[in-house]
Amino acid sequence: xxxxxxxxxxxxxxxxxxxxxxxxxxxxxxxxxxxxxxxxxxxxxxxxxxxxxxxxxxxxxxxxxxxxxxxxxxxxxxxxxxxxxxxxxxxxxxxxxxxxxxxxxxxxxxxxxxxxxxxxxxxxxxxxxxxxxxxxxxxxxxxxxxxxxxxxxxxxxxxxxxxxxxxxxxxxxxxxxxxxxxxxxxxxxxxxxxxxxxxxxxxxxxxxxxxxxxxxxxxxxxxxxxxxxxxxxxxxxxxxxxxxxxxxxxxxxxxxxxxxxxxxxxxxxxxxxxxxxxxxxxxxxxxxxxxxxxxxxxxxxxx
Numbered sequence: 001x002x003x004x005x006x007x008x009x010x011x012x013x014x015x016x017x018x019x020x021x022x023x024x025x026x027x028x029x030x031x032x033x034x035x036x037x038x039x040x041x042x043x044x045x046x047x048x049x050x051x052x053x054x055x056x057x058x059x060x061x062x063x064x065x066x067x068x069x070x071x072x073x074x075x076x077x078x079x080x081x082x083x084x085x086x087x088x089x090x091x092x093x094x095x096x097x098x099x100x101x102x103x104x105x106x107x108x109x110x111x112x113x114x115x116x117x118x119x120x121x122x123x124x125x126x127x128x129x130x131x132x133x134x135x136x137x138x139x140x141x142x143x144x145x146x147x148x149x150x151x152x153x154x155x156x157x158x159x160x161x162x163x164x165x166x167x168x169x170x171x172x173x174x175x176x177x178x179x180x181x182x183x184x185x186x187x188x189x190x191x192x193x194x195x196x197x198x199x200x201x202x203x204x205x206x207x208x209x210x211x212x213x214x215x216x217x218x219x220x221x222x223x224x225x226x227x228x229x230x231x232x233x234x235x236x237x238x239x240x241x242x243x244x245x246x247x248x249x250x251x252x253x254x255x256x257x258x259x260x261x262x263x264x265x266x267x268x269x270x271x272x273x274x275x276x277x278x279x280x281x282x283x284x285x286x287x288x289x290x291x292x293x294x295x296x297x298x299x300x301x302x303x
Contacts (some may be wrong), residue, residue, distance in 0.1 A: 005161035020261070022143045022163040022210075023253055028158045028218060029207055030249040033229070034241035035165060036200050041228070042176040048094065048197070049204060049217035051109040052087050056205040057213045059086025059192055061123040068127055080209055087205035090116070091197040099188030143263050150210075157206060161199055168192065173234050174181060215264040221243065222271040228276040245275050 040048060063082030080144070090112055124130055152216030174182045175192050180187050204216055211219060223245040224237070231237030252267030 019144075019253075024151060025143060025146050025154055025210055026249045026253055026267070027246065027264075028154050028213060030245040031217040031242055032059050032161055033207075033216075034156055034160065034223040034245045035238060036196075037224045038234070038238045038241055039172060039176060039196055039229070040200065041224045042197075042234070046217075047106070047109045047113075047219045049200065051094070051113040051116070052090050052201050052204045053111045053208060053213045054120070055090040055093075055203070056083040056208050058085035058116040058119035058123070059083040059121045059205070060138060060208070061127070064130065065123045065127040068129065070118050080205070083208060084202065084205040087117075087201035088198055091194070091201050094197070095194070105208045137212050138209070138212065141286060142212075142262050143210040146210060153206065157202065162194060163201070164195070166197065168195075172196070176234070184246065192228055197268055210262045211268075217266050218268045218271065222268070222275055223248070226271075227276040229278050229282045242291055244271070244278075248274060 036048070040046060040052050058082040060079045063079030066082075067079065093112055094108045097111060098105040101107045105240060171182070171187050172193055174185065175189060179189060182192075223241040225241035227237045231240045248267050248270035251258055252270045254261040254262060255261060255270075256266040
């Protein structure tokens with residue numbers, strides 16, 4: 001079975017440039033999403049990915065509205081660029097709102113998410129000629145529409161994120177587990193926090209057209225949720241989450257391509273399946289550990 005799947009993948013990579021570009025982009029997403037998602041989850045900011053994706057959608061909708069409104073041969077709004085601007089701006093808005101609600105900092109994200117959803121709905125309604133396919137593509141992704149230029153941008157972003165992760169690894173780990181110690185150690189906590197959030201915003205806004213608003217946060221959070229159950233360190237959690245993510249990407253692409261299913265949804269469902277398997281394995285292991293402990297105590301009593 002595994003050999004058949006691998007053979008089909010290699011054949012598709014050779015025969016179809018659309019599949020080749022999409023598959024390569026998926027591999028990059030499978031690496032970046034859990035890499036950033038691990039930091040987000042450990043920092044207790046799981047909702048921020050959903051928030052920024054919805055606010056980025058508002059930027060895309062406004063970009064489309066302005067491009068239709070201006071409709072000039074000399075100047076055109078790039079909707080995805082507007083999504084990037086809104087996503088990065090969203091990080092600063094979240095920080096400002098967190099300052100207003102110091103005891104209820106998590107309120108900042110539902111507020112911004114609601115604002116983004118409201119703007120998206122308004123400008124999608126106001127923009128003439130928006131098709132249902134376009135709206136569905138933004139919500140659920142259209143990864144097979146990727147071009148060679150998109151691949152260059154994705155590779156550049158992936159390289160930049162990996163380099164930043166390597167350079168600031170110790171500072172990020174320190175910040176994730178003990179912010180007070182990080183401040184005492186002289187780490188510029190605000191700068192690291194802002195850098196992480198801006199990178200998160202860039203990844204979300206660039207991949208939003210490929211994976212979709214409703215699924216991008218799932219790719220960041222679910223593999224990490226599974227990896228936390230098996231990883232015994234920060235590094236092991238990152239490695240495990242990337243492995244789970246890439247397995248979901250490979251199987252999701254293969255099944256969706258040959259069964260004509262939506263790619264993003266299929267990948268997320270494989271992520272969920274892996275999470276459920278890990279949860280079942282962890283539960284069985286826990287029950288076995290408790291049973292062995294009980295048997296050992298009973299054996300000592302009989303002695």
